[in-house]
Amino acid sequence: MARAAMPRTVPTATDPVAVRSLADAEPAPYWLDDPGRPRARPALVGDERCDLLVVGGGYSGLWTALLAKERDPGRDVVLIEGQEVGWAASGRNGGFCAASLTHGFANGLSRWPGEIAKLEELGSRNLDAIESAVARYGIDCAFERTGEIDVATEPHQVAELREASEEAARMGIELPFLDREEVRKEVDSPTFLAGVWDRTGVAMLNPARLAWGLKQACLDLGVRIHERTRATELAHRGAGVVVRTPYGRVLARQVALGTNAFPNLVRRIRPFVAPVYDYALMTEPLTEEQLAAIGWRNRQGLSDSANHFHYFRLTDDNRILWGGYDVIYHYGGRIAEDYNQRPETFAKLAAHFFRCFPQLEGVRFSHTWGGVIDTCSRFSPFFGTAHGGRVAYALGYTGLGVGATRFGADVMLDLLAGERTERTESEMVRTKPLPFPPEPVRWAGIGITQWALARSDANGGRRNLWLKAMDRVGLGFDS
The missing domain is CATH 1.10.287 (Helix Hairpins)
Structure with a gap:
């Protein structure tokens, strides 16, 4: 297939048109720049006891606390968060809530071919459960089950997408292949050569509002939440575990760790995760004419198929989020607030945006931001226990945790209960990725x-x- 026609002038990262579009952008995550952002709960002061302590106020911790109360309303659950609920990856991501537990069908097939059908089924049920919880708890997070299209922008990617679609079909999984004309009927970019459409396996949502909604649901069920409370140390204490914080400590029978890319309280787990930075732009709201120019009527999420890929989607007020491509690792796994803004990446992303959508020349960006994610060598989460089964952890979501963290929460609760379930019996849950080597x-x-x-x-x-x-x-x- 011939390469798609490119715009006559392709912007570069130093092109003044692309850079000018960033002039008024707010250096902050769009989702968190919300007047509806809830106030932080008071910090933990003094000592507390509980049945289950959840460390981390992102999706992983929030789902764990919520599901723990749903399983046993009488369980005394405390959640502590070092800053504010949803402030990190859970409030900064693209809002792609995927059914996949394996960072996509192709990655899952390559690593667990014997159980990929079961993992796909578990993932689909997990996404259904998220949709049900959003409705049941009245979480206003603009949940739209629009699906996602993976697009080819280079000739070799066309064959790869066709092969993935055919392999999925052989397993009874519907991932229809779209040729160039078909994919451009869905979203019109001169760079699109083909696509594979997962029609039901991905939802779009507002990620910060999901986190805040889960926080309120937890509070309504009786979870005690302390924000601005950093866990500094974890130790075995008698029949339980004690976790120290700056102003107090918590003695818990069990602990669930949902700390994402941040240094894990179980030190032996740290080599399995590399914290990397991902970046995104948000446009101003598009006019009806601008939307018509790109024909994005069905509001699917999109991503391209390169190794360094872009992901993009529409918000409920018709902005375009455009992210990905650069992934930045800092020596020693350093995490710092200064890394959340990276002008050279934003300029590059803006140039790529106008290459994809030359029809939108003149659109400006309202927000620029970045954040750290917990990548691992197999691109999909891993799980385990420590301290004699009293502590459970789930991490390594590699940027696809909006949906999979709920599954991970169920796995942690299964492990803490010592239960053999269809989740804990899977090879994916029973095995770990290879650790990353030490520095340098x-x-x-x-x-x-x-x-x-x-x-x-x-x-x-x-x-x-x-x-x-x-x-x-x-x-x-x-x-």
């Missing part, structure tokens, strides 16, 4: 892999010897 090998390896992935994108998808070696040992690194 980690930093060098990630840098080489990023370079190799960029070269693969530029060379028709061909993977060099380095990437083939990483594939053989099960290590990877991606945007």
Whole structure:
């Protein structure tokens, strides 16, 4: 298939038109810049006791606390959060709530071919349960089950998408292939060559409002929430676990850790996660004429199929979120507030946006932001216990945790209960990814892999010897 026609003038990262579109952008996450943002709950002062302590006020922790109360309304549950509920990855992501538990069908098929059908079923049921909870608790998060289209923007990606669609069909999974004309009827970009449409397996939502809605649901069920309460130390104490905080401590029978990319209280888990930064832009609201120019009537989420990919979607007020591509790792896994803004990445993303949608020349961006995500070498979450089964953890969602964190919460509760379930019996849950090597090998390896992935994108998808070696040992690194 011939390469799609490009605009006559393709903006570059230093193109003044692209950069000018960023002039008035607020350097803050769009979702968190909301007058409806709830006030933080008081910090923990003194000592508390509880049945279950949940550490982390993102999706992972919130779902764990909520499901724990749903399973046993009499269970005494406390949740502590170092800053505010939803302030980190849960309030900064693209709002793609996917059924996939494996970071996409292709990744799951390559790693767990014998149980991918079961994992897809579990993921679908998990997404149904999220939709049901949003309705049951009256969470106003603009939930839209629109599906998602993975698009090809290079000729070699067309064949890859067609093969994935055919493999899914053989397993009874509907991921219809769209040719160039069909995909451009859905969303019109001169860069789109083909697509695969997951019609029901992805919902779009407002991620911060989901977190705030889960917070309120937890409070309504009796969960005690303390924000601005950082967990500093975890230790075994008799028949329970004690977690220290700056102004007090919590003695709990059991602990669930939902700390994402931040240093885990179980130190042996830290080598399995590399904290990386992802970035996004948000446009001003589009006019009816601008929307008509790109024909985005069915409001699906979209992502392209490169190693360094973009993800993009419409909000409920018809802005376009445009994110991805760059993924930045800092030596030693450093996490810092300063890393949340990266002008060179924003300029690059703006140029790519106008390359994809030249019809929208003149649109301006209202917000720029970034945030840290917990990537692991298999791109999908892993689970386990510590301290004699009294502590459970789930992490490694690699940027696809809006939906999968609810599944992870169920897994943590199953593990703490010592229950054998269809979740805990799966190979995915019973195994772990390979850990990343220590520094400076980690930093060098990630840098080489990023370079190799960029070269693969530029060379028709061909993977060099380095990437083939990483594939053989099960290590990877991606945007």
